Amino acid sequence: MRYWLMKSEPDEVSFADVLEAPGKTVAWFGVRNYQARNFMRDQMQVGDGVLFYHSSCAVPGVAGVAKVAGGPYPDASQFDADSHYFDPKATREQPRWISVDVTAVAEGRYLPLTEMRGVPALEDMVLLQKGSRLSISPVTQGQWDKVLELMGV
DNA sequence: GCCAACGTTGGC
């Protein structure tokens, strides 16, 4: 059982979208970074905790708590020539990118990035490191507990 | 829109 922080642009998929999805479960697709992919492929397990983070928006921050509900499996968008995420080098025989399914667990209070930066217990979070751009990053038990406490979950 | 930081590509 591990914990993760996963970034999504709310204009594309927001935590509210997950709450409104059938079964409150959505496919996490479009990861095109090897380090993030390898986390999904090699370490992520069904049941792992997920902090659903909103990036590239007016107020970046953790929008909700989720968990891994399925996968990994090949990301269908890599084969779709009409998709923004199409990868001409990926084949059905040798997929390059993968997806997992994520399901909403709790919403809680929105926790802005600016607030997280002021919390000593969170200062080592990968998210908060200078230059960190990883769309999927590991979260420690202590960081997880603190974030959920701050969100009132 | 700016730009720092990082990742990827491709010539050599």
Add this chain to the structure above:
DNA sequence: GCCAACGTTGGC
């Protein structure tokens, strides 16, 4: 395998 050029991320 090096590394310059280019592309992307993402906060501000």
